[in-house]
Amino acid sequence: MKQGTLSKALKGGAIWGFIVLELVFFSIAGEYLSLSDKAFMDWENMLLLFKQSAPIGIIAMGMTIVMVNGNIDLSVGATFAIAAIILLDSMTWPIFAGLGDWVIPLAWLLALLVGTALGALNGFIVWKTGVDAFIVTLGSMLGYRGIVFMFNGENPTSHLNWTLVDFAEAEFLGFATATWFLLGVTLIMWFVMARTVHGRNAYAIGDNREAAVNAGIRVGPHMMINFAIIGFLAALSAVVFYSESGSVNPNDGQLYELWVITAVVLGGTKITGGAGNVIGTFGGVIAIQLLRKGLGHIGADTSTVNLVIGLILIAVLFLDKQLNVKGKEELRV
Amino acid sequence: MATLDRRQIGSILAKQGILIAFALFMIVFTIANPKFISIDNVFSVVRSSAILGVMALGVTFVVISGNLDLSVGSMMSFSTIVVLDLHDKIGPLLAIPAMFAMTLCLGAFIGFLVGYLRLNSLIVTLGMLSAIHGLTLTYSGGQNMDIADKEGTWFSVFGQGSALGIPVPILIFVGLAALLGIALARTPFGRKVYAVGGNGTAATFSGIKRARTVFTCYLISAGCVATAGMMQASRSLGSQNTVGQGLELEVLAAVILGGASLLGGSGTIFKTVIGVLILGFIQNGLLLVGLQFYVQFVVTWVIIILAVWLDIAAKRGKLFSHIA
Numbered sequence: 216m217k218q219g220t221l222s223k224a225l226k227g228g229a230i231w232g233f234i235v236l237e238l239v240f241f242s243i244a245g246e247y248l249s250l251s252d253k254a255f256m257d258w259e260n261m262l263l264l265f266k267q268s269a270p271i272g273i274i275a276m277g278m279t280i281v282m283v284n285g286n287i288d289l290s291v292g293a294t295f296a297i298a299a300i301i302l303l304d305s306m307t308w309p310i311f312a313g314l315g316d317w318v319i320p321l322a323w324l325l326a327l328l329v330g331t332a333l334g335a336l337n338g339f340i341v342w343k344t345g346v347d348a349f350i351v352t353l354g355s356m357l358g359y360r361g362i363v364f365m366f367n368g369e370n371p372t373s374h375l376n377w378t379l380v381d382f383a384e385a386e387f388l389g390f391a392t393a394t395w396f397l398l399g400v401t402l403i404m405w406f407v408m409a410r411t412v413h414g415r416n417a418y419a420i421g422d423n424r425e426a427a428v429n430a431g432i433r434v435g436p437h438m439m440i441n442f443a444i445i446g447f448l449a450a451l452s453a454v455v456f457y458s459e460s461g462s463v464n465p466n467d468g469q470l471y472e473l474w475v476i477t478a479v480v481l482g483g484t485k486i487t488g489g490a491g492n493v494i495g496t497f498g499g500v501i502a503i504q505l506l507r508k509g510l511g512h513i514g515a516d517t518s519t520v521n522l523v524i525g526l527i528l529i530a531v532l533f534l535d536k537q538l539n540v541k542g543k544e545e546l547r548v
Numbered sequence: 549m550a551t552l553d554r555r556q557i558g559s560i561l562a563k564q565g566i567l568i569a570f571a572l573f574m575i576v577f578t579i580a581n582p583k584f585i586s587i588d589n590v591f592s593v594v595r596s597s598a599i600l601g602v603m604a605l606g607v608t609f610v611v612i613s614g615n616l617d618l619s620v621g622s623m624m625s626f627s628t629i630v631v632l633d634l635h636d637k638i639g640p641l642l643a644i645p646a647m648f649a650m651t652l653c654l655g656a657f658i659g660f661l662v663g664y665l666r667l668n669s670l671i672v673t674l675g676m677l678s679a680i681h682g683l684t685l686t687y688s689g690g691q692n693m694d695i696a697d698k699e700g701t702w703f704s705v706f707g708q709g710s711a712l713g714i715p716v717p718i719l720i721f722v723g724l725a726a727l728l729g730i731a732l733a734r735t736p737f738g739r740k741v742y743a744v745g746g747n748g749t750a751a752t753f754s755g756i757k758r759a760r761t762v763f764t765c766y767l768i769s770a771g772c773v774a775t776a777g778m779m780q781a782s783r784s785l786g787s788q789n790t791v792g793q794g795l796e797l798e799v800l801a802a803v804i805l806g807g808a809s810l811l812g813g814s815g816t817i818f819k820t821v822i823g824v825l826i827l828g829f830i831q832n833g834l835l836l837v838g839l840q841f842y843v844q845f846v847v848t849w850v851i852i853i854l855a856v857w858l859d860i861a862a863k864r865g866k867l868f869s870h871i872a
Contacts, residue, residue, distance in 0.1 A: 361845025
């Protein structure tokens with residue numbers, strides 16, 4: 216066995232092991248602690264879990280490629296809110312009146328375009344100015360959120376279109392629309408990252424940016440494309456979610472960036488870039504949602520969920536450090 | 549007197565750019581509305597920035613040592629809730645040190661993880677943001693915390709009182725800034741913080757205890773957060789569980805605006821204070837000229853990116869990055 220293979224296998228499978236552990240734990244604990252007499256591993260419950268994972272999960276797929284690329288995006292929550300407002304508000308615009316239900320694809324397109332543009336703007340600034348992505352997106356997180364509030368003050372923006380609601384609540388082969396979007400996005404992002412030149416270059420840039428530059432990879436455009444992707448996915452997440460709910464508060468999407476980053480890191484993506492994949496991220500998303508649901512099932516409140524998720528994130532980081540073979544060669548101080 | 553060539557002007561701009569921008573900003577807004585520079589207005593701006601400012605002082609240490617602290621917001625909620633709760637149970641005189649001890653424990657835990665176990669500070673403090681928020685909710689049971697006798701307590705002095713005509717929050721902010729400024733610029737410990745942030749390996753080889761230095765930075769940060777929590781609690785004498793939510797990013801924005809590099813090794817307390825004041829005066833100035841409250845966020849966005857960009861551009865001698 217090659218050195219490091221075991222630790223690699225352990226790390227790759229860790230998130231799935233963790234999910235199994237959660238399932239077993241909540242099933243057994245649920246027998247004794249749950250207030251409802253429904254089993255935790257109920258098929259309905261699991262289907263709901265997939266659906267509820269979609270908003271965070273769709274964005275997390277974009278965060279995976281951005282973080283593999285060696286960047287980070289803190290502005291996704293604000294982009295999410297802007298896209299939601301565009302979606303719901305544009306359906307009431309006078310120029311679209313008379314289109315009937317044809318306004319729906321237009322509103323979707325508009326929201327997705329705006330999301331993509333906001334993401335691309337972040338990427339463009341990172342590319343041209345050379346300012347760290349953390350600072351750029353920290354700034355735009357404030358800026359985009361400001362735009363959200365300038366739009367309608369503290370009031371919610373609402374518009375219900377029943378055709379749209381029917382579409383969002385539809386089920387196909389047992390899975391809800393949102394679940395299909397999550398699965399589709401995961402599949403496409405897997406393909407992009409594992410089977411395309413762009414994906415391979417994203418890994419190369421994240422692993423060693425200088426080397427990638429020297430190898431003739433055009434680093435800037437690749438980074439910008441990745442930011443455009445995450446902007447698009449943040450908008451897609453909003454579009455899928457708000458098609459159903461029909462009302463957006465200006466605070467919606469706040470702290471999403473933290474949940475998304477937590478899911479991605481739990482899924483094994485390195486914060487410094489160069490390693491990670493969407494399958495792991497998918498596991499991370501499911502693990503977090505399981506934890507939220509499971510803790511709720513056994514009667515714990517949100518405070519416990521926050522506490523547990525925070526500590527698990529730190530524990531994963533610690534274990535990762537221990538399993539990291541390279542760490543042993545590092546300077547021990 | 550020798551004339552300055554372009555290079556020198558560039559380097560002066562790069563070094564003092566943030567001060568020049570601040571001065572320009574103040575002049576423009578004073579012309580737009582003379583009330584802007586009045587003593588009353590200045591006091592009210594500094595007073596309302598003081599809580600953010602005190603937190604930014606501590607985060608400056610952490611950032612200079614090459615780490616991040618995203619947990620200060622939820623830690624501030626924690627200390628605010630704790631001190632308000634203990635105020636009625638054991639009295640303010642005991643509540644304050646008890647709250648400081650609890651907050652310092654949290655800081656020590658983070659410092660242990662980042663300093664001694666060398667875990668990535670972004671993820672650790674992200675986790676702690678969530679964990680401490682959970683802790684706060686568990687402690688308070690999700691309820692708002694209020695002091696029973698709001699009129700009779702001397703505890704309100706830290707947030708509402710004034711001495712010699714100057715509001716106490718400003719005195720605390722300025723006093724702490726002076727103290728920590730001296731600690732950072734004039735003591736061996738301060739030098740170690742810069743060394744560890746500038747080049748951790750080199751610092752280790754020159755005999756500096758990296759872990760202990762980072763640990764101490766997080767303790768300082770927690771101490772500042774506890775002070776800010778005390779001021780917040782004293783100002784409102786009641787609080788929600790989420791009082792500090794989102795502050796971590798505003799604090800970081802102020803520190804970055806002051807010119808500290810997220811890579812560590814650069815930044816000063818004085819510049820952070822300027823960064824805090826800029827944020828405070830932007831908010832106030834935009835309101836005074838009659839713009840909507842939320843415009844300040846967009847303006848802050850533009851200013852942060854411009855400030856960091858010009859700083860980097862001056863260092864590399866080119867406006868745009870060399871990345872193809």
